[in-house]
Amino acid sequence: MTLLAQNLLDAETKAHEHEDQHQSQLRLWLRLLSFSALVESQIRRRLREDFGTTLPRFDLMAQLERAHDGMTLNELSKRMMVTNGNVTGLVERLVAEGLVERRPAPRDRRAQFVRLTPLGRGVFQHMAGAHARWLSVLLRGLEEKEIEIMMALLGKAKLFARGALARGELEIP
Amino acid sequence: MTLLAQNLLDAETKAHEHEDQHQSQLRLWLRLLSFSALVESQIRRRLREDFGTTLPRFDLMAQLERAHDGMTLNELSKRMMVTNGNVTGLVERLVAEGLVERRPAPRDRRAQFVRLTPLGRGVFQHMAGAHARWLSVLLRGLEEKEIEIMMALLGKAKLFARGALARGELEIP
DNA sequence: TGCCGATATTTTAGGTTTCAAATATCGAAG
DNA sequence: CTTCGATATTTGAAACCTAAAATATCGGCA
Structure with missing residues (x-):
């Protein structure tokens, strides 16, 4: 028997040995997804109905709220775990709504800082309070x-x- | 003091009483989101790189795999927890790829059943195996x-x- | 100074997602 | 049989999201 075949067999055996573990891990993942989908859909709905906004916009504002001086688009995309291009569009819309403002970064002409406007800060605080109350209901269990x-x-x-x-x-x- | 004002005050007091609980619930929710975002992004990447497909397509096929006779678009959208219009487009693309087939429902001319083709079933089994192995790595902790x-x-x-x-x-x- | 790999952002193309409106059919009540 | 509210699906508009290519700038190094 070749070494390759031996390794393949080992892998096969190992896979079967751990199949139960695979099963329970998969089930956990699916349950986690279905719970978070349930909660997320309610939060999206509430954000839309009560505040006429969306979850991505709320997330972006939540990131900015902690950094009073604002942060760079790149840092924003890292913290939100989304792509750069995505953040570009989101910021665009929030600027159009007057909730966020951009300004060039002081020393780096490639970058720009972005931060909440006073209006944006006020609006966000309202939304954050409601958001926490919704979660307190949804995680009451x-x-x-x-x-x-x-x-x-x-x-x-x-x-x-x-x-x-x-x-x-x-x-x- | 009006009844309304009294209620508002009560609500305010209650909110403060439970603020710590709110805090921990919010933190749990954020942690859950960040973990699932991490896992999800890896699964998306792997599905794209290894199989040239996407997570929503994989999800749809996973739902169909359990129902040998197929199911209706409406049932599919309920199980996937997404809107009807979404499913329409996904099925369209999967049909174009030859992985899924549609046929009219027997007694209801409004509905149509959709199921995996034999090709779709084979492809899905490959992907499902890989998917389980990825999860076994990502949930190893x-x-x-x-x-x-x-x-x-x-x-x-x-x-x-x-x-x-x-x-x-x-x-x- | 001038080049060059790295970084920040935008753009482009395609797919995903939602909501709301439109279409088609069903099933039951009159 | 006909009408009418409910159900199944599609369509359209707008937003979200990604990956990859394009653009602009930075910072170090010869």
Whole structure:
């Protein structure tokens, strides 16, 4: 038997050994997705009905609210975990609505800073309060202790996932 | 003091009483979002690089794979938790790729059944295997026991959220 | 100074998503 | 049988999102 064939067989065996684990991981992922889809759809609906805005716009404003002096588009896209081109369009619309303003970065003529206008800040604070209340309803099922457990597990999972990605474990397996 | 003003004050007091809880619920939600965004972006990338497809297409095929006789577009949109119009377009593209086929529903001329073609079934099984392996890497941080805990907590949270929604607790608060 | 790889942003093309309006059909009540 | 509210789907407009190419600038190095 060739070494390659041996390795393939090993892999096959290993795969079967861990198939149950695969199953439960898949089920967890699907459950997580369906829960977050449920919550997200309600938040989107409420943002639209109550404030005439969208979740991506709210997210962008939430990022800006913490940085009083604003931040660069690039940093914004990293924090929001979306592409640069996406942020360009979002900022465009928020500027058109008067909620956000752009200004050139002081030392770097490639970059520009973007920040909330006073209007934007006021509007956001309203929305953030409502947002927190909606979440308090939608997550009512979990007690404080359970929230802590879940926070810890998600934190651990994320840490390991980042590690695996950094080691390239997801590539060409 | 008017009744309205009294109610508003009560609401205000209540809000402050529960503010810590609000905080932890918000933090949990953000952590859940950031973890699922991380996993999702990797799965999207892998589906594109390895199979030249997208997550929504994969999701649609995954729904169809369980129903051998196919299902109606409406049922599909409910299970995927997306709008009807969305499904129309997705099915259109999958039909064009030869992975899915439509046929009129037997008794209802408004509806049509949609199902995987044999090609679609074969392609999906390949993708599903890879998908499970990616998840096994991305969720490696959680032990079997922890997965069970998280499954239970998510299930509970979802149940309560559905209940709250059914009782209209998210409306005009 | 002038070149060059890296970084910040925009643009382009295609796909995804939503809502609301339009179309077609169903099923039941009169 | 006819009408009418409900259901299944499609269409249209606008937004969101991505990847990849294009543009502009930076910063270091010869």
